[in-house]
Amino acid sequence: MADIDHWHPIMPSKALRHKPVAVRLCGEEIAFFRTNGGQVGALADACPHRRMRLSLGRVVGERLTCAYHGWTFTCDGQGESPGTPKMHACAKTYDACEKYGHIWARRTGSESAFPEFDIEGWTRVGSADFSAEAPLELTLDNFCEIEHTPEVHMVFGYDKARMPEVEVHTDSTNETVHMITLGPAKAVGPVLSWMIGISRKYHFRDEWTTKFSPVHSVYDHSWVEPDTGRESKVKWRVYVFFTPETEGKTRVTAFTYAKSKWPGPTGGIRPFRWLMRKHLRREIDMDLAILKGLASHEPGVDGMKLSRFDKCLVLNRERINRVYRGQAESSRRPLPVAAE
Numbered sequence: 001m002a003d004i005d006h007w008h009p010i011m012p013s014k015a016l017r018h019k020p021v022a023v024r025l026c027g028e029e030i031a032f033f034r035t036n037g038g039q040v041g042a043l044a045d046a047c048p049h050r051r052m053r054l055s056l057g058r059v060v061g062e063r064l065t066c067a068y069h070g071w072t073f074t075c076d077g078q079g080e081s082p083g084t085p086k087m088h089a090c091a092k093t094y095d096a097c098e099k100y101g102h103i104w105a106r107r108t109g110s111e112s113a114f115p116e117f118d119i120e121g122w123t124r125v126g127s128a129d130f131s132a133e134a135p136l137e138l139t140l141d142n143f144c145e146i147e148h149t150p151e152v153h154m155v156f157g158y159d160k161a162r163m164p165e166v167e168v169h170t171d172s173t174n175e176t177v178h179m180i181t182l183g184p185a186k187a188v189g190p191v192l193s194w195m196i197g198i199s200r201k202y203h204f205r206d207e208w209t210t211k212f213s214p215v216h217s218v219y220d221h222s223w224v225e226p227d228t229g230r231e232s233k234v235k236w237r238v239y240v241f242f243t244p245e246t247e248g249k250t251r252v253t254a255f256t257y258a259k260s261k262w263p264g265p266t267g268g269i270r271p272f273r274w275l276m277r278k279h280l281r282r283e284i285d286m287d288l289a290i291l292k293g294l295a296s297h298e299p300g301v302d303g304m305k306l307s308r309f310d311k312c313l314v315l316n317r318e319r320i321n322r323v324y325r326g327q328a329e330s331s332r333r334p335l336p337v338a339a340e
């Protein structure tokens with residue numbers, strides 16, 4: 001399989017109304033549109049006639065009309081020319097669907113499985129899209145190690161002075177990379193501490209699995225009282241997808257869910273969803289801001305001095321190349337090893 005063969009989140013469903021939207025996915029330019037009947041279409045963003053951007057066209061009924069000479073196209077790419085009705089014209093299509101409040105797309109004809117969410121018993125907090133000015137590998141790196149959390153983050157992460165106490169566990173299968181980190185949490189403000197149900201003594205526990213069809217990580221954030229093992233009242237589960245737009249730009253899409261032991265329906269999460277969304281958006285904005293400072297966009301790890309927190313970087317790259325991009329073993333170089 002190639003990168004574009006996997007299902008990728010494209011944009012929130014509500015972002016696609018009457019006007020077509022131009023999107024880049026794995027280097028390809030695609031025009032998304034919604035017909036008056038509500039169906040989502042995805043066509044290569046260049047009219048088969050004379051290459052006008054179809055995203056500049058308009059929807060009439062169930063067809064997208066090109067802005068240049070008025071040829072029209074269905075979601076299946078079937079084209080008609082008003083001036084030459086007998087001519088057969090076909091636009092390149094992509095598979096599109098709507099799930100979890102987002103529009104998703106992949107190459108037409110691909111047989112990749114949809115990355116279903118395991119959210120039984122969790123309350124939806126919201127979703128958000130971000131744009132990272134970095135290649136896929138370097139964007140994923142930032143979301144797969146926690147050594148940056150004392151420096152970069154406000155809520156999720158570890159106490160800088162006690163970083164040596166943070167335990168890191170990394171294991172993997174052929175298709176996944178799994179990590180658990182546990183250690184003294186960074187200080188969280190009094191209102192949020194009360195809401196999460198933690199005291200200053202609590203340790204932060206982060207457990208996540210990265211999968212590669214498409215590239216995404218599933219995080220469970222929680223806090224644990226080290227003496228009793230008691231867990232925080234509120235836990236987060238976040239699905240973060242990493243979608244290459246171009247070689248140097250990666251779309252980050254986060255779907256956030258929460259579980260709470262507080263009394264009441266949904267554990268009282270509903271009234272606080274705006275606050276949780278705000279915190280998560282701020283934390284991810286901090287990740288994206290720090291990525292702007294990278295001196296090189298070279299996606300490999302050559303020349304990096306990797307720490308005990310960075311073992312996943314090497315494992316992720318091998319799976320990105322093999323599982324996500326479908327590159328043959330022979331075309332790949334051996335990768336270096338991270339420090340113990």
Ligand code: FES
Pocket residue numbers: 047048049050051052066067068069070071
């Ligand atoms: S370029 Fe689209 S109709 Fe001519």
Ligand SMILES: [Fe+2]
Pocket residue numbers: 142143148149152153283287
């Ligand atoms: Fe981060």
